[in-house]
Every structure is written in C-alpha cells, then in structure tokens.
Amino acid sequence: MTLLVAASNSSALNDVEPGLLGFLVVAGLGVALVFLLRSMNKQFRKLGPPPEETDADEPADGQRPLRGLAAHRAAMRAAEAETRSADEPHGAKRD
Numbered sequence: 001m002t003l004l005v006a007a008s009n010s011s012a013l014n015d016v017e018p019g020l021l022g023f024l025v026v027a028g029l030g031v032a033l034v035f036l037l038r039s040m041n042k043q044f045r046k047l048g049p050p051p052e053e054t055d056a057d058e059p060a061d062g063q064r065p066l067r068g069l070a071a072h073r074a075a076m077r078a079a080e081a082e083t084r085s086a087d088e089p090h091g092a093k094r095d
Contacts (some may be wrong), residue, residue, distance in 0.1 A: 049065050067073050 049067060049071070065071075
C-alpha cells in the first residue's frame with residue numbers, strides 16, 4: 001500500500017504542464033502567422049499577370065485584369081470563337 005501511494009506521488013511531481021509560458025509562445029506564433037499571411041497576400045496582389053502584347057485583351061479603365069479561372073474561361077471562349085470563325089465559310093451567316 002505504501003508503494004502505491006509513493007508511486008502516485010512521484011508521478012504527480014514529474015508531470016509537466018505547459019502553463020502560461022507555453023500558451024504565450026503558441027499565441028505569439030499564431031499572431032506572427034497572421035501577420036506573415038497578410039504580408040504574403042499583399043505581395044501576391046502586387047505581382048499581377050504578365051503584360052500582354054495586344055491592347056484588345058486589356059480591361060476597361062477601373063477594372064482589374066482577369067485572373068485564374070475567369071481568365072481561363074475567357075481564353076477558352078476566345079479560342080472557341082476563333083475556331084468557329086475559321087470553320088465557317090466567308091460570307092455565310094449563322095442562324
């Protein structure tokens with residue numbers, strides 16, 4: 001019986017908990033992560049798409065250029081329109 005009590009007391013003395021210092025370290029890492037992500041997003045917004053050679057693809061004043069899926073869809077529509085116009089004989093009209 002005495003051994004069980006002594007064993008339980010020694011394990012209680014050896015238990016280590018993070019406490020306030022551990023919480024402050026994790027909270028500090030979280031705050032630093034938030035600021036790093038905000039800075040990264042700001043840098044990505046500055047990059048923008050590569051400049052195009054044609055002026056026809058430029059958006060109107062005040063509009064942002066297309067990016068990502070919107071740019072892909074616009075390119076696909078333009079390619080389909082180009083294919084359709086190449087397939088049609090000149091002078092033929094579509095109904």
